[in-house]
Amino acid sequence: MTADQAWQLPPAAHRLLIAAPSLAAPEFFRTVVFLIEHDDTGTVGVIINRPSHTPVGHILPDWQDVMSDPAMVFNGGPVQRDGALGLGRLSSTADAGNGLRAVTGGLALVDLDGDVEQVSRGAQSLRVFAGHSGWGVGQLEDEIESGGWFVVAGGLDDVFSASPGTLWRSVLRRQPAPLSLLSTYPVDVGLN
Template sequence: MAEDGLRAGMLAVATADLLDPSFVRSVVLLLDVEEDGVLGVVLNRPSPVPVADVLDGWGETLASPEVFFQGGPVAADTALAVARLRDAAVVPVGFRRVHGRLGLLDLDTPVELLRGSLAGVRIFAGYAGWGAGQLEAEIAEGSWYVVSAEESDVFRDDVGRLRRDVLRRQPGKLAWHATRPGDPGLN
């Protein structure tokens, strides 16, 4: 679906119809969109685990809250770092651009080599992954809204309101879904 507009740097926002516990009310940043599948991380699931308890030296680069985020149900014992460049023209070693100033950061890169080049880092335990055509099928069945991301979406303090705020800024009727209850029959 990349040719139809699905691309890295966009958000997949769970609709009220998506009941999979891994993704209920989630906002997923798409990091890789390829013919063989899609990879992303859930932006609005902070864990209680401070990054400093597991990874030394990353404290000054982390966006608040400085905890691991539950990036998705795949490979939950691995970590992915999403970073924002301070200056789009200055790309440090270990950084792979995804979209604009956003990219993936190799956590094996010595922190000293990154000082001053990053405006924020968020670390995710696990990721969301879809095989070829799987996300496109879920979009077609009404499980996801796909919308443009803003860099600030990735590094918000108040991730509990992220889904609502992303939907509210959308044009037309899509904005109405920002306050839609999970079960409209209970309204």
């Protein structure tokens, strides 16, 4: 990290990865990834700004009414897209259990085979992701070093945002300059 990149944080659980404008891979173009785990075995996160057009109720009918808006299945990433991952914001630390497995910082993994009423009593917010994003040991650090990702502070308000489609720009906007300036970066620079 150079002195002019002092804002760049190391990857860790509860931080956000913001795709750099130069990251053109379609599965990650202009994405914001919330890191659930980052340790000596690798990194797991979910894309939090890609709601699909599929209501949660089309896949998990009992869960539709307890989901946070927008109550759509989110594209969590390219790994295991045929699997569903549920995340919840715990109402309090005492609410872990009953279908909620606390991870850290008020975040819980949701047992989507569990009792919907019990889970919804213990969680303020709920979201379902199809697939997740994952990196092997050292892989994410290499992608960050090559300029593909920016690592910034994040939180559960980002994960459960009611306006996920605007997260890429809004998360960039709240960063210090010069990173905040990227929020106005055009989708296609050739059209400027």
